[in-house]
């Protein structure tokens with residue numbers, strides 16, 4: 260198959276198929292910027308770079324003479340006489356991708372880099388990760404996770420940069436990087452995919468924390484420590500893990516103290532994000548003055564802000580508890596930000612704030628729609644207990660870093676404002692969770708649901 264034949268495999272139905280995909284956020288005519296045949300034959304594998312309204316996406320397309328029943332759900336459309344479908348569902352083609360990493364292949368400027376450890380048994384079968392995700396990850400047995408970024412932005416992806424930096428000093432709280440797929444986009448070296456070691460037997464922080472809340476609410480005791488599923492020891496370990504990752508990021512990628520002008524800019528950015536949220540969510544307006552006052556309080560302290568690379572979107576759905584330790588995944592940074600924003604140094608408080616906000620979500624989510632008011636003070640106690648544990652864990656590793664004060668309050672509010680926008684768009688029934696946290700911070704009074 261030649262490249263021009265590969266472009267011709269673009270099925271007429273592609274536009275309609277793309278519009279039905281939750282990750283495809285552009286609307287308009289789609290053009291194919293690049294088509295690369297990664298494997299010839301039946302099935303064939305074609306890598307596409309698609310452009311739509313200034314955004315770029317990549318897509319792995321399988322092409323077969325006839326689509327077997329087991330791949331019918333992945334059908335994109337007819338490609339001439341053949342059928343095009345999403346290749347990640349086809350183990351024959353995911354094996355081709357892993358093979359390219361093993362061979363360190365380079366195909367028409369697509370470079371498969373890294374060091375995949377030698378196989379000691381039969382090749383692991385690659386299947387798409389089943390859970391909800393923004394990108395597209397292929398899991399190879401219990402050995403590798405290959406994550407293709409759906410949307411492409413020119414440059415090295417923070418996921419690659421931060422993993423490499425942390426791995427270089429042996430940080431134990433990441434999945435070891437094993438490779439990456441890179442190529443040029445707009446003349447700039449760009450990360451298309453990352454390959455990591457699979458973390459076996461990992462449990463996500465979110466179901467662990469929410470199970471603990473459920474356990475405590477069902478328990479007659481008012482003491483979160485006496486409930487069977489107390490999460491505080493894990494929250495403490497998680498705090499330690501985050502502090503270690505931060506310390507390693509400072510060691511490898513540095514830290515800078517923001518100058519007075521930078522601080523003004525930092526606070527101005529918080530206000531700008533609030534402006535955007537107010538335009539979208541009118542119910543935020545009653546808290547506007549209180550939020551802005553908390554933002555401005557950062558400048559009033561006169562204390563310098565220390566900036567470093569951080570995870571950027573650290574919540575309980577981004578941390579895996581392996582049998583050994585907590586592992587942080589998905590270092591792409593804040594999902595709503597531009598490429599430049601996602602790579603920008605931030606205060607370490609940013610990750611602390613998002614993790615603390617996530618504990619609030621865990622405590623509050625069972626109260627949404629529940630009439631039992633007796634649960635509210637209990638959920639609040641669980642939250643306080645676990646927030647304290649997280650912060651104590653962080654302070655154990657980084658005793659010189661005081662967590663708290665005006666900066667932490669401001670970034671927690673900033674995250675809650677972002678969450679309000681996110682819930683307004685995707686889960687309106689949960690908007691009350693970040694709104695209650697904002698209300699409590701600006702009024703000082705306990706707010707519903709916690």
Ligand SMILES: Nc1ncnc2c1ncn2[C@@H]1O[C@H](COP(=O)(O)OP(=O)(O)O)[C@@H](O)[C@H]1O
Nearest residue numbers: 392393394395404434455456457458576588589
């Ligand atoms: N190295 C890994 N080992 C095991 N599971 C992983 C690994 N990396 C990610 N996962 C799982 O895959 C899910 C999605 O990964 P993530 O990097 O957050 O993808 P996305 O950017 O698409 O959201 C995670 O929530 C986690 O459950």
Ligand SMILES: O=P(O)(O)O[C@H]1O[C@H](CO)[C@@H](O[C@H]2O[C@H](CO)[C@@H](O)[C@H](O)[C@H]2O)[C@H](O)[C@H]1O
Nearest residue numbers: 393572574575576594613616617618620678681
């Ligand atoms: O995981 P993503 O990078 O896609 O992040 C987005 O979606 C998250 C999940 O909806 C969202 O996180 C919010 O909900 C979580 C519970 O589902 C909670 O633990 C987080 O604290 C809360 O922010 C995240 O905000 C959004 O950017």
